[in-house]
Amino acid sequence: MVKKMDRSVFSVREMTYCAVFAALLAICSWISVPLTVPVTLQTFAVFAAIELLGTKCSMTAIAVWIMLGAAGAPVFSGFKGGIGVLSGTTGGYILGFLLCPLVAAGIKKIAGKSANSIPVRAAALLVSLIVCYAFGTAWFVVLYTHGGNSITVWGALKLCVIPFAVFDCIKLGLAVLLGSRVGRFVNLDGKAK
Secondary structure, rough: OOOOOOOOOOOHHHHHHHHOOOOOOOHHHHEEOOOOEEEHHHHHHHHHHHHHHHHHHHHHHHHHHHHHHOOOOOOOOOHHHOOOHHHHOHHHHHHHHOOOHHHHHHHHHHHHOOOOOOHHHHHHHHHHHHHHHHHHHHHHHHHHHHOOOOOOOHHHHHOOOHHHHHHHHHHHHHHHHHHHHHHHHHHOOOOOO
């Protein structure tokens, strides 16, 4: 006798939030602050998804956004799309966003009962950002040097990470604040924030 599943993998509510955040990721990727190095809000959208949706739904929203971009939809920064963006030198930073919900969940699991405290949530996002930076930088160095160019890890960090680090930390703080204020209304994981 086959046992029938009581619950689908995603509820309608969860699917709706995943779709909304995939769209929010695209919109935040398009919003660019023109500084010496243009800064977008896509990192904020990733952090907000993690804070508000939890691991499963934030990973799904990020994956949907990446798949839309890979299919050619102009959802990445500068209204770009296509597999060429993901397979390019900076594609590792975009793909690295998929690691962020997993890393944040792991840090919160280690923290145990204090997982929903603001310092732990901020630390979880910070460690996830560092992992994303590490993955993206390794990707950048491999592809950049594969093309016959020469760059050190430090050179890649100066080019791809250091100009964005302060802004990403500000976005991280804003996402934690948003999660503290709005998280209880979304509350997909059933835990109070």
